[in-house]
Amino acid sequence: MKKNIVNYGALVRLLIQRYPLNHRGIHGVPHWMRVRANGLSMAEINGANSKVIELFAVFHDSQRFNDAHDPEHGARGAALAFEFWQEGIISLEKSEFAKLEEACCDHTHGGTEPSSITIATCWDADRLDLGRVGIIPNPRYLCTDEACDYEMLDWAYNRSIR
Ligand SMILES: [Fe+2]
Structure with a gap:
C-alpha cells in the first residue's frame, strides 16, 4: 500500500528516526539544513532543480x-531515498530521482565532473559547509560559478562556523 507523500518537516523527522548517529552532530540535521540553504540559494541563479537539491x-x-x-554512506543514502521513492513518501520524476541518486552516490568520492548543473549544485552546497570541520572551501574543488562567488563563499562559510 502506498504511503502518503510527506512534507519536508515530516521527511526530516523520518530521517532522524533512521539516522544511525547523533542527529545534532557534524553530519546531522544542522548540516543538512545549511546544505539545503546553500543549494537553494545557488539554484535561484543557475536554475538547478530545487526539489532534487532539497532531497539531496x-x-x-x-x-x-x-x-x-565511511566511503559507502552516499550509496546507502541513495538506497534509502530509493526506498522512500518506491513507497511514495517522496515524489520525483524518474529523471529527477536519477539525479538525486547520482548526487548522493558520488558526493563521497570528491567528484568535480558532475553530469548536470543540479548535481554540481548539490555537491557545491555540501562543500560550502566545510567550515564546520575547520576547512575553508577551496574553489578548485567547487563545480559551479555560483559557489565560487566571493559573496556566496563568505555567506556559507560564516554560517558553517557558527
Ligand atoms: Fe554532507
Missing part, C-alpha cells in the same frame, strides 16, 4: 555509520 540535502549523509571514513 537530507539524504546524502543520512546513512552514515560514523563521522569519519
